[in-house]
Amino acid sequence: MATKTQNSRAWLFVLPVVVLVAFNALIPLMTVVNYSVQETFGDNVFFWEGVKWFEQVLHSERFHASLLRQLMFTSIILMIEVPLGVAIALSMPKKGIGVSVCLVLMALPLLIPWNVVGAMWNIFALPDIGLLGRMINGLGIDYNFTQQPGAAWFTTILMDVWHWTSLVVLLAYAGLRSIPDAYYQAAKIDGATPWAVFRFIQLPKMKRVLTIAILLRFMDSFMIYTEPFVLTGGGPGNTTTFLSIDLVKIALGQFDLGPAAAMSLIYFLIVLLLCWVFYTLMMRHEAQ
Amino acid sequence: MSEISLRELRHSYLETPQADADWALKKMSVDWSEGGAYALLGPSGCGKTTLLNIISGLLTPTEGEVWFGDKNVTNMPPDQRNIAQVFQFPVVYDTMTVYENLCFPLRNRGIPAAEVDRKVREIAAMLDLDEMLPRRASGLTADGKQKISLGRGLVRSDVNVIMFDEPLTVIDPHLKWVLRSKLKELHQRIGTTMIYVTHDQTEALTFADQVVVMHEGTVVQIGTPVDLFERPRHTFVGHFIGSPGMNVLPCEIENGTPLFAGQPIPVGHAIAHRDGAERLEIGVRPEFISFAAEGIPVEIVKVSDAGRYSIVDARHGEHVIKLLVPEGDSLPAESAHIHFDPGHTQVYADGWMVN
Numbered sequence: 001m002a003t004k005t006q007n008s009r010a011w012l013f014v015l016p017v018v019v020l021v022a023f024n025a026l027i028p029l030m031t032v033v034n035y036s037v038q039e040t041f042g043d044n045v046f047f048w049e050g051v052k053w054f055e056q057v058l059h060s061e062r063f064h065a066s067l068l069r070q071l072m073f074t075s076i077i078l079m080i081e082v083p084l085g086v087a088i089a090l091s092m093p094k095k096g097i098g099v100s101v102c103l104v105l106m107a108l109p110l111l112i113p114w115n116v117v118g119a120m121w122n123i124f125a126l127p128d129i130g131l132l133g134r135m136i137n138g139l140g141i142d143y144n145f146t147q148q149p150g151a152a153w154f155t156t157i158l159m160d161v162w163h164w165t166s167l168v169v170l171l172a173y174a175g176l177r178s179i180p181d182a183y184y185q186a187a188k189i190d191g192a193t194p195w196a197v198f199r200f201i202q203l204p205k206m207k208r209v210l211t212i213a214i215l216l217r218f219m220d221s222f223m224i225y226t227e228p229f230v231l232t233g234g235g236p237g238n239t240t241t242f243l244s245i246d247l248v249k250i251a252l253g254q255f256d257l258g259p260a261a262a263m264s265l266i267y268f269l270i271v272l273l274l275c276w277v278f279y280t281l282m283m284r285h286e287a288q
Numbered sequence: 289m290s291e292i293s294l295r296e297l298r299h300s301y302l303e304t305p306q307a308d309a310d311w312a313l314k315k316m317s318v319d320w321s322e323g324g325a326y327a328l329l330g331p332s333g334c335g336k337t338t339l340l341n342i343i344s345g346l347l348t349p350t351e352g353e354v355w356f357g358d359k360n361v362t363n364m365p366p367d368q369r370n371i372a373q374v375f376q377f378p379v380v381y382d383t384m385t386v387y388e389n390l391c392f393p394l395r396n397r398g399i400p401a402a403e404v405d406r407k408v409r410e411i412a413a414m415l416d417l418d419e420m421l422p423r424r425a426s427g428l429t430a431d432g433k434q435k436i437s438l439g440r441g442l443v444r445s446d447v448n449v450i451m452f453d454e455p456l457t458v459i460d461p462h463l464k465w466v467l468r469s470k471l472k473e474l475h476q477r478i479g480t481t482m483i484y485v486t487h488d489q490t491e492a493l494t495f496a497d498q499v500v501v502m503h504e505g506t507v508v509q510i511g512t513p514v515d516l517f518e519r520p521r522h523t524f525v526g527h528f529i530g531s532p533g534m535n536v537l538p539c540e541i542e543n544g545t546p547l548f549a550g551q552p553i554p555v556g557h558a559i560a561h562r563d564g565a566e567r568l569e570i571g572v573r574p575e576f577i578s579f580a581a582e583g584i585p586v587e588i589v590k591v592s593d594a595g596r597y598s599i600v601d602a603r604h605g606e607h608v609i610k611l612l613v614p615e616g617d618s619l620p621a622e623s624a625h626i627h628f629d630p631g632h633t634q635v636y637a638d639g640w641m642v643n
Contacts, residue, residue: 182375185346190440191367191396200381200392 029268035261053262063263065238066246067270073153073242074221077160081217082210084161085168089176090202092169103173106166114163118230121159125231145232149239152232156240159227164217171213175206211282215275222271243267290357290448292320292343292481297352299338305350312338314505315352320449320483325475327496328485331528335505336485340451343483345369356448367396369448372441376454378433382426386417389425390439397444411443414474431463438471442478449481456491468495489529501525517573518632521641526571532599532610535577539570539635546570546635549584549604554630565637572633574599577611579620580627584609587623602626 036053038046057063092102112120127133127144136143145151179201187197225244228234234241234249241249247267251260299313308314313335320326328336341347342354345366353362361369381389390408399407412418415435420428425436434455441450452471456464472495475482484495492499493513501509501516501524508522509515520526526534539546539553546553546568553570586602586609597612600619611626613619635642 180377180379182377182379185341185344185366185373186375186379186437186440188346189344189366189371189373190393192392193396196396200383204381204383 032261032264035257036265037258039258049258053258054266056259057263057266062246063266066241066243069239069241070222070243073157073160073224074218076157077164077221078214078217080157080161081165081168082214085165085213086172086206086210088165088169089172090198092173094177103170106169106173109163109166112163114226115230117159117163118227121155121162121227122231125155147236149236152236152240156228156231159231160221160224163227164220168210168213168217171209172206175209176202179205207282211279214282215278218278219271219275222274290359291322292449293355294318294339294343295353295355297342297349297354299342299347299349299351312505313342313349316507317352318500318507318510320481322481323479324481325472325495325497326481326483327492327499328483328502329487329489329492329499329528330502331487334502336487336502337453339502340373340453340483340485343449344371344373344451346373370444370446372444372447372450374434374437374441374450374452374455376457378430378437378458380425380428380433380436382424384425385421386412386423386425386428386436387421389436390417390421390443393440393444407443407445411439414442414477415439415470430458431460431467434459434467442474447480449483452482452484454486455484456486464491471495489531493529501528503528519634519641520571523569523571523636523639526573530573530575532574534571534573535609536569536571536636537607537609539568541568541635551584553628553633555633555635556631567638569636569639570628570633571636571641572628574610574612576629576632577609577626578629579611579613580625583625583627585623586626588619588621591619 037049037051039049040046088106093099109117124130125132125145127137127146133143133145142148143151145155183201183205184197187201192200223244224242225248228240228242229245229248232240234245244267247260247263250256250263295317296315297313297317298311298315300311302310305311328339330336338347342349345354345361345364345368348363353360355361356369366373381392384392387408390411391404394404394407409418409421412421415438417432417435417439420432425433428436438450438455441447456467459467468491471482471484484492486492486495493516497512498510499513499516500507501522503522503524509520509525511519511521516525516529520529520534523534523536526536537548539548541547542552546555548570555570584604586604588600589603589608590601592599592601595615597614598619600611600613602609602611602624609626
């Protein structure tokens with residue numbers, strides 16, 4: 001008798017996950033693929049269109065504009081949140097009661113639901129009744145985020161920095177805490193400057209957690225929807241219409257399911273591609 | 289290089305130390321002569337690392353002064369003291385190569401590049417690191433990394449002292465011996481003062497010319513390995529050094545002679561009666577006890593074979609006395625008498641040897 005080397009029962013245990021992933025990822029994704037290559041006028045009647053929607057989206061100036069806005073937004077918040085988060089983590093207390101106080105304060109913004117964040121900042125920044133809006137205008141600067149594109153961008157970025165820098169802080173802090181004291185002591189004896197300590201001890205030891213922080217912040221900010229939607233609704237005009245807001249406008253506002261589906265897939269591939277590039281670059285550097 | 293002296297030193301980690309137990313280091317004055325190989329020996333938590341960190345400047349003592357030669361360095365930071373320290377867990381700068389790691393302390397001090405290169409290559413050769421110089425330091429094994437930490441101390445020609453804080457803890461047993469002989473060899477070659485912290489008596493006794501034994505924040509004895517063995521100044525030293533440790537037995541003193549079990553125990557010198565002492569004891573190492581025709585009557589409880597000799601547990605009343613019997617010697621039957629070598633029997637009052 002041949003010995004049975006494979007235990008088929010194991011498949012049974014994997015099944016729940018397979019079903020879950022199928023229903024929340026694979027099936028919806030395939031539906032989108034289905035829409036992206038066909039035209040429909042309702043009643044479940046479909047006409048084959050091939051790559052027409054993809055061509056349309058890729059050549060659409062509207063798509064280029066929101067993609068550009070999206071890239072700008074993500075780069076700006078990454079450039080602010082990562083260094084700021086590291087700086088805050090570096091200046092946080094290392095022991096005593098201050099640690100818990102700081103950690104709780106840092107975690108608070110992360111606990112607030114996204115639409116509440118949007119609503120909070122909307123009211124906070126209103127030029128006539130909001131604390132921030134009144135203050136800026138009180139300084140003699142003309143500020144109205146519902147009418148000025150610059151002010152709208154400024155407010156959206158400020159909101160995102162307020163909401164998400166904590167995530168970078170918490171990850172960076174965890175990385176810093178894992179450095180044994182002996183490293184700092186050895187650096188002191190070697191006569192290292194504070195900059196050298198940061199460059200050769202703290203930064204290398206934080207690299208892994210920072211990689212994760214950057215990836216998370218990249219993905220989340222690239223898909224940002226709720227907060228700017230509640231804050232500015234994508235306006236004034238289209239100036240803060242990021243990719244996901246634009247997508248929802250096309251899909252649910254205009255009900256152009258084909259182009260919206262094609263755009264979703266392109267969007268998805270861009271996120272996937274950029275994540276892969278980020279990750280490979282960082283890991284390649286690590287391997288050296 | 290210069291002599292290091294600790295004057296009236298005392299340290300506490302608390303803001304306002306009150307009780308005796310609040311002091312991590314109790315008042316002490318210790319001198320470390322130039323070029324010596326010292327071991328700082330004691331159990332975990334006895335203050336070894338605290339003392340080391342005070343010498344290196346990572347800690348500022350609560351009271352007292354640290355002098356390097358004729359300079360008071362008590363409030364000087366570590367980088368200005370010209371000391372080197374090797375830690376328990378190897379510290380290397382991961383992103384740098386071995387070469388850059390060794391350069392680091394010199395470059396930080398603004399030493400010209402040619403000089404740095406010459407010095408680094410010289411030290412790398414001494415530590416057998418030449419072939420690894422272009423490699424990333426993070427890829428090395430624990431002993432390789434520990435050599436780098438050591439190298440970073442050695443490249444500086446001006447160091448007053450190199451300190452080792454249990455440097456071999458994470459090294460494989462067969463490499464421990466290799467690295468320890470390397471240290472000993474380096475000490476003979478460069479003659480820098482070295483202080484080696486350990487809780488392992490074998491490491492301490494093989495490395496050092498002078499061993500400093502610490503117990504509960506106090507230096508209990510400074511001496512050569514032979515001193516510590518033959519004339520332990522404190523019962524703790526007797527227990528801690530030697531395997532098995534010294535026998536410590538309660539005694540009384542009558543007419544200058546200690547009495548144990550109602551029998552006078554001859555010691556090398558007369559003992560004046562100590563009125564103040566709460567606790568009087570005699571200490572004798574298992575090596576200096578032998579079976580005799582007469583003496584203290586004992587029952588033999590246990591015999592363990594330790595290779596070249598046997599460890600015999602002999603019982604008198606409630607006291608168990610250990611003695612060593614060379615391999616091949618015949619052992620008496622269940623009951624016997626034992627004799628203490630007078631030249632190696634000491635009297636202790638409250639733990640301290642009475643002269």
